[in-house]
Amino acid sequence: MENQAIEETVIVVGRDFTDTPIGRYKKESRYSGEAFRDDFLVPALQKGKVCVDLACVEGYGSSFLEEVFGGIVRIHALSNQDLKERLRIISSDVALKPFADRAIKYLNDAIAAEDVK
């Protein structure tokens, strides 16, 4: 149990990335979903388990959340099974809990869509 806690990287979006995430693609914004996914999430996931904490932000648009969590399935950086085992999405801020639920939904939807293919 202790080993698992040590291995897990925690990324707090508002602290480690930006408090105002906006946009879907890198070409649109430095603080886009694609930028967060490619520069923070994928490298961390390749090293081990990751816990994404959605706290400390002004809010999220669905384009950002979908590109991060739906996009990570579509770009095939990891297998769906590995993703399920390694990625954990939480919100330490209770107010942001609905966004965490939505992010999980985007992830599951993308996995379901891949399975259908």
Place this chain on the structure above:
Amino acid sequence: MRGWRLHRYVERKRHVVFCRKLLRRKNRAKAKDRFRALSQFRLGKDEFEYAVFANSKGFQKPDGVAGNFQSGDLIIKMPQVMDFAKNYSKAAKIFQIFRRALLCRKRIAYIDFSKMKEISPACITVLCCYADLWKRHSQSHRLRACTWTWRPGIMKQFKEIGFFEILNLEVPDCTDDGQGEKSFMGLRRYFVDSMELESVGKEIKAIRHEIENFVGRTLNRLVMYQSVSEAITNIYQHAYSNATKSLSKKWWLSVSYDKNDAELGIIVFDHGLGIPNTMGNSSKFRKYRDIFLKMKTKWSEAKRLELAFERKRNRHGRLRSKLEGRGNGCGDIVELISNCRHGREGSSLFVVSSKAQYRYVDTDVGRRGAASANDVALQGTLIEWKIKL
């Protein structure tokens, strides 16, 4: 070719392409009318209520207005009440005449505000955008505001929103205390080319703080950011997608507060293609278009707008969009009203885009949204959130 000239060139080109299409369909009469409208500015039969030419019969120069009106100069007459909710056609017709006159290089000599008694925040925002275009168009003309003909309440609203600054006019003194009137936090103008989307997030945060100081209440920051940021992201992604690079692409944001009714209004407006026009031809909605055509139902702009704002999923949990994960944006715009009650019920969302409008209302009976077709088009997209505090 740059700026306004280029804009006019692109618009004319669009008209010419449309005329060629009409000719291909052997609709010569319609094509002829369109060409005539393009080469010469004329007022339609139903438009004389809103505008006249300076040389027309019965036209009298207003008292105290200096300068000579040339024959054929256009005079736009503002109606008593200008409100999209109360009389959409009237307000939209004025903006349409404005736009046509600017595109045809018609000289607008005078805008008559003397009859105006009431103007809604949405209309005043759109009017300021057109005033901005007018200023660019009439750079050689000296503009003057005949504010002595205006009602004090109206003048106060125009002053607060920054209408006089837009036209580089002297800001008049306003003695009206504004009781019972709407007050404005001001109009912000942004350029898509010079303001990156990444800065928009910080701007929305700053605006929220300003609104909270302005109304003296705390807002739900999460839902406000979600809705406003998605509305603006849509402008960056779609509104000016077919515009030439050097063409000036702008969007405006204004905030109003009705003290009597404790109603906060947030308005975002752009001069882009409009939501139905950007989604109608894309691959995302082709499936739906085909279904509608098979059912022999008209694939109207209103239908497209309604589809954009409804969150519906297919059996695989995917949104309507054929591109995976797309099509959520407009759903987010509704969230500020649908997912959050800041105070009393009665909050609403009003969207006008091209020839369609969508209204979402939160009432004591329930929450529902519906789209309808408009007889007069409004160039671009107007999004207005009315929040009862």
